[in-house]
Amino acid sequence: MRHKFWVLLRLATSDNQQMFIDFHTHRDRQSPDLINVQTLDVKANLQELPNICSLGLHPWFVQPDSWHQSWETLERLANSPQVIAIGECGLDRGIDLPMEVQITIFGKHIELAESLQKPLVIHCVRAFSELISLKKRSKSTIPWVIHGFNKKLEVFYQLLDQDFYFSFGEAILSDHGPMVEAIATIPEGRFLLETDDHPDLKIEQIYERAASLRQVPVAILQTQLVKTYEQLTRLF
Numbered sequence: 497m498r499h500k501f502w503v504l505l506r507l508a509t510s511d512n513q514q515m516f517i518d519f520h521t522h523r524d525r526q527s528p529d530l531i532n533v534q535t536l537d538v539k540a541n542l543q544e545l546p547n548i549c550s551l552g553l554h555p556w557f558v559q560p561d562s563w564h565q566s567w568e569t570l571e572r573l574a575n576s577p578q579v580i581a582i583g584e585c586g587l588d589r590g591i592d593l594p595m596e597v598q599i600t601i602f603g604k605h606i607e608l609a610e611s612l613q614k615p616l617v618i619h620c621v622r623a624f625s626e627l628i629s630l631k632k633r634s635k636s637t638i639p640w641v642i643h644g645f646n647k648k649l650e651v652f653y654q655l656l657d658q659d660f661y662f663s664f665g666e667a668i669l670s671d672h673g674p675m676v677e678a679i680a681t682i683p684e685g686r687f688l689l690e691t692d693d694h695p696d697l698k699i700e701q702i703y704e705r706a707a708s709l710r711q712v713p714v715a716i717l718q719t720q721l722v723k724t725y726e727q728l729t730r731l732f
């Protein structure tokens with residue numbers, strides 16, 4: 497069964513290079529030309545998984561007294577073949593949950609992702625220096641993908657330098673700003689695209705904007721991102 501699933505997934509990704517990939521979305525959108533990586537914030541009673549998903553404990557929804565039960569469920573499900581990444585998880589300085597608790601929980605995600613050799617999908621708000629030092633300290637070998645990145649270019653280049661990957665979304669639609677320059681210049685192989693939790697946003701719009709800023713046709717961008725996706729998720 498597991499083998500068959502992988503064969504189907506490979507066919508879906510490698511034989512059709514003209515797929516769109518929504519690398520981080522909270523929606524369950526089905527379309528024959530779309531790889532929809534649905535991210536789920538794990539609760540203790542989660543059982544059914546979508547075909548392709550990413551699982552984590554989002555720092556916004558961590559309950560100090562019950563996150564251990566959710567964590568057990570996450571650990572139990574994370575090895576399923578449908579789970580192509582761990583997250584979203586991470587650090588957020590804008591919430592009440594103490595930073596040391598956030599670091600403990602994020603540290604568990606790092607260990608889990610490392611043991612399964614699956615990429616990490618990261619939510620980070622005003623805690624980039626902690627993020628960089630955790631990456632250095634963990635000597636991690638898996639890809640760390642920062643989703644929805646929208647910060648100063650200085651931080652972007654610093655993270656690029658530290659081998660982070662990026663998933664860009666709504667921020668590249670603005671007329672100008674740091675993310676417009678970031679998407680135009682980031683090397684191929686270091687980024688993917690996403691819609692996150694914006695109900696009216698279509699991944700096709702994000703692809704069109706990224707292709708135009710990178711001055712490549714959408715079809716070429718699709719081929720490049722299928723390759724990046726396969727590399728990041730180690731399908732090949």
Ligand SMILES: [Zn+2]
Nearest residue numbers: 520584692693
């Ligand atoms: Zn999200």
